[in-house]
Amino acid sequence: MNNAERVYKKLMEVPSGMVVSYGELARAAGMVNGSRAVGRIMSRNPYPGIVPCHRVIMSDGKLGGYGYGGTNVKANMLQKEGVPIEGNRVRDKTRIYYFPD
Numbered sequence: 001m002n003n004a005e006r007v008y009k010k011l012m013e014v015p016s017g018m019v020v021s022y023g024e025l026a027r028a029a030g031m032v033n034g035s036r037a038v039g040r041i042m043s044r045n046p047y048p049g050i051v052p053c054h055r056v057i058m059s060d061g062k063l064g065g066y067g068y069g070g071t072n073v074k075a076n077m078l079q080k081e082g083v084p085i086e087g088n089r090v091r092d093k094t095r096i097y098y099f100p101d
Helices: 003-011 022-028 035-043 071-080
Strands: none
Touching: 003 022, 003 035, 022 035
């Protein structure tokens, strides 16, 4: 399994209504210092309707990019899942998902 496949598989574990940081997703997929690589992988997601790349955010809560319609689309998708967005950020820390070790 290559890096992209591992990342997509791990991302599928993040439930609706939750978000995960690029760094946490990289760690869970076994990629040391892989935040940027995860960002590139998300930008090339061939299955955006299946693999929920809109649930991946920056470690400071900022939404980051979204190649399938922009940040407003990403924010709307997250809000429909119950994630409150304020100023293009997720401020509710209870919505941040951490993979078990």
